[in-house]
Amino acid sequence: MRSRTHLKTCLFVAWISLIVLACNLTGDSSGPPTIAPRATQTPQPTIGYATLSPDELPEVASTQVANVGIATSLINMTNQVETDRLMLHIDNLQNFGSRHVNSGYGRSDWGIGAAGAYIKSEFEKIQAESQGRLYVFEHGFEIEFGGVRSQPYNVAAFLSGTEPGAGTVLLGAHYDSMSIDYEDGNALAPGANDNGSGVAALLEMARILSKRNHRTSIMFVAFSAEEIQRRGSIAFIRDYLLPHNVDLNVMLNMDLIGNPLNASGAISDDILRIYSSGPNESSSRHAARTLELLTSIHVPYMSISIQDAEDREGRYGDHMSFSEAGYPAVRFVESLENPTRQHNDRDTIDGVQAAYFTRVTQTILTLTTSLADGLNPPRNMALRDAGNGARTLVWEPIPGASGYVVALRRPNALRYDRFEINEPGTTSVTWDGFVPDRFVALAIATRDAEGLVGPLSPEFIIR
Numbered sequence: 001m002r003s004r005t006h007l008k009t010c011l012f013v014a015w016i017s018l019i020v021l022a023c024n025l026t027g028d029s030s031g032p033p034t035i036a037p038r039a040t041q042t043p044q045p046t047i048g049y050a051t052l053s054p055d056e057l058p059e060v061a062s063t064q065v066a067n068v069g070i071a072t073s074l075i076n077m078t079n080q081v082e083t084d085r086l087m088l089h090i091d092n093l094q095n096f097g098s099r100h101v102n103s104g105y106g107r108s109d110w111g112i113g114a115a116g117a118y119i120k121s122e123f124e125k126i127q128a129e130s131q132g133r134l135y136v137f138e139h140g141f142e143i144e145f146g147g148v149r150s151q152p153y154n155v156a157a158f159l160s161g162t163e164p165g166a167g168t169v170l171l172g173a174h175y176d177s178m179s180i181d182y183e184d185g186n187a188l189a190p191g192a193n194d195n196g197s198g199v200a201a202l203l204e205m206a207r208i209l210s211k212r213n214h215r216t217s218i219m220f221v222a223f224s225a226e227e228i229q230r231r232g233s234i235a236f237i238r239d240y241l242l243p244h245n246v247d248l249n250v251m252l253n254m255d256l257i258g259n260p261l262n263a264s265g266a267i268s269d270d271i272l273r274i275y276s277s278g279p280n281e282s283s284s285r286h287a288a289r290t291l292e293l294l295t296s297i298h299v300p301y302m303s304i305s306i307q308d309a310e311d312r313e314g315r316y317g318d319h320m321s322f323s324e325a326g327y328p329a330v331r332f333v334e335s336l337e338n339p340t341r342q343h344n345d346r347d348t349i350d351g352v353q354a355a356y357f358t359r360v361t362q363t364i365l366t367l368t369t370s371l372a373d374g375l376n377p378p379r380n381m382a383l384r385d386a387g388n389g390a391r392t393l394v395w396e397p398i399p400g401a402s403g404y405v406v407a408l409r410r411p412n413a414l415r416y417d418r419f420e421i422n423e424p425g426t427t428s429v430t431w432d433g434f435v436p437d438r439f440v441a442l443a444i445a446t447r448d449a450e451g452l453v454g455p456l457s458p459e460f461i462i463r
Contacts, residue, residue: 052408057419058431071452074298077369078362080208083354086361089200090258090349092118094190099177101225102148102185111185112224115175116155119222122203123157130210133159141235145228146183152176152224154236157206161217161372167249168217169371171205171364172233172318173198174226174255178343182227188345193334193352195226197258201361208365214372216249223318226255233318237325249455250287250371251329253319256342257360258352260335268335269356271303272363275331277310277323280412281459284319286443287328290456293407293416293445294370295363297453302363305335306414312337332364374454375400375446378427381460383434391434395444397427403447407456408439416443436462 093099096115105113120136127134140153155175161168177191190196199222206220225232241248260269274291276284292304311317311331322329334356341351378395386392393406402424407416417439421429433439443456 052417052419056433058429058433060421060423060426060429071298071448071450073373073450073452074366074369077208078365081204081358081362081365083358085207086200086204086357087349087352087354089122089203090192090196090352093175093196093199094192094347094349098179098185098187098189099175099191100179100185100187100189101143101145101150101152101176101228102183103189104185105150112152112176116153116222116224119155119175119199119203123155123206123220126203126207126210127157130159133213134206134210135160139236139240141225141232141239143225143228143231145225146185148185152232154224154232155222156236156240157210157220159210159214159218159220161215162213163215165247166216166376167247168219169249169368170219170221170251170322171202171368172221172223172251172253173202174223174232174318175199176224176227176232177347178227180344182343189343190345190348192347192349193258194256194342194347195254196349197256197352197357198254201254201257201357201364204361205365205368209368209372214369215374216372218368218372219246226318230316230318230321233321237321237327241327242325248322248327251319251322251327252291252364252368253317253322253329253331254364255317255331255333256337257332257334257364258357259338259341260353260356261338262336263338263340266336269353270301270359271305271335272360273305273307273333273335275307275309275311275317275319275333276329277320278308280308280414281441282323283328284323284330285414286456286459288330289407289409289414289416290443290445291330291367293405293418293456294367294453297405298366298370299363301359308414332360334360370453371455374452375448377446377455377457378404378444379457381442381444381457383460383462386430388432390430390432392428392430393434393442394428397425398446400448401446402449402451405445405447405453405456407443407445408433409441409443409459410438411440420447434462 099112099115104111123136135158138153177189179187179189223232276288295304317331319329319331380396384392404421441459445456
């Protein structure tokens with residue numbers, strides 16, 4: 001049965017060979033996480049509206065960019081994602097038997113210590129090929145869980161950006177796993193999808209992104225002890241980010257991203273859910289809306305479904321640690337879930353769908369590149385009365401811009417509407433639509449000469 005993915009893809013000839021290849025690949029914070037989550041249904045449509053129709057637009061705006069396709073650099077980069085590497089990482093991680101925080105640190109073939117050593121070794125291989133760009137380090141911390149005291153550690157790698165003051169994008173994924181008996185460090189807990197998938201994507205993205213320089217810095221962190229109240233990410237923020245005064249633009253958490261099927265076999269293979277801390281005006285929710293907008297522009301084979309929640313009911317993830325500390329943060333989760341293959345010995349690699357997992361990795365890689373390499377957004381915006389009910393939106397010019405994307409948020413909407421300014425040098429638009437009963441806020445992103453759209457500005461409140 002042909003999926004919506006194929007229908008979308010046919011509109012973008014440049015991606016056909018990539019998609020065909022992917023489709024042919026083999027197949028409560030005080031207590032432990034919920035062991036048997038509610039079955040997740042097909043993601044509901046996000047609260048929002050279709051892109052503005054031509055008759056709604058200002059005269060100088062358009063809904064599409066004339067003669068500009070997907071940035072060639074994005075196509076070349078996503079073509080570097082290797083499904084075999086992704087699946088090999090998952091296989092190696094599940095073969096350590098358990099990555100429970102109490103599974104041990106003394107063996108090379110079993111337990112979380114072996115898994116941590118593997119992840120560090122893979123980062124170090126990437127470091128060796130990065131021409132000095134990547135710096136790898138461990139961050140250890142102490143915990144006591146289930147009567148066992150141990151010293152788990154996070155594994156991190158850092159790519160320094162080229163532009164002073166441009167900040168850091170952090171990609172994170174937890175590498176610990178858990179069984180039904182959440183205190184038993186000896187029980188089999190392969191954790192292929194939860195969260196071998198997130199770690200595999202983290203390693204593959206580090207491999208690709210470390211091949212060249214980026215405007216912002218990029219940090220990759222494999223967190224331990226997520227399954228026991230997010231202790232690893234909380235410790236990392238406390239011991240590393242805050243003392244080092246890291247200027248963090250956003251945290252992207254990849255957790256459970258490899259399977260688009262639920263327990264009954266329903267499939268949704270062109271959707272990726274995103275969770276963020278509210279309220280709707282929060283920096284994390286703004287980050288989620290930004291990522292959805294960038295996906296709609298740059299990724300023809302995937303849609304982001306913004307969820308009006310910090311996480312699924314009764315569940316949590318490392319992004320919440322960052323939101324609580326005041327950093328913008330989101331969690332990516334697969335479109336559907338199979339709770340019968342979570343936190344037990346059934347979470348094995350045969351429950352990961354390679355083609356979907358590859359597309360998810362490519363999508364998050366694309367978004368990271370937009371945030372890290374895209375031109376800065378305008379920061380100085382104003383609305384001026386233009387008479388006859390119209391208002392003129394003006395913003396500062398950005399050197400190198402070929403155009404701008406104006407994002408508009410309707411009252412209570414989760415996602416943005418948008419229109420695009422495609423005339424180089426144009427930094428204003430007059431319209432009668434800039435009114436608060438229609439749109440409560442707007443933000444602007446910059447498009448470069450190749451077509452890459454960068455991050456959105458902070459929201460400008462329409463009054």
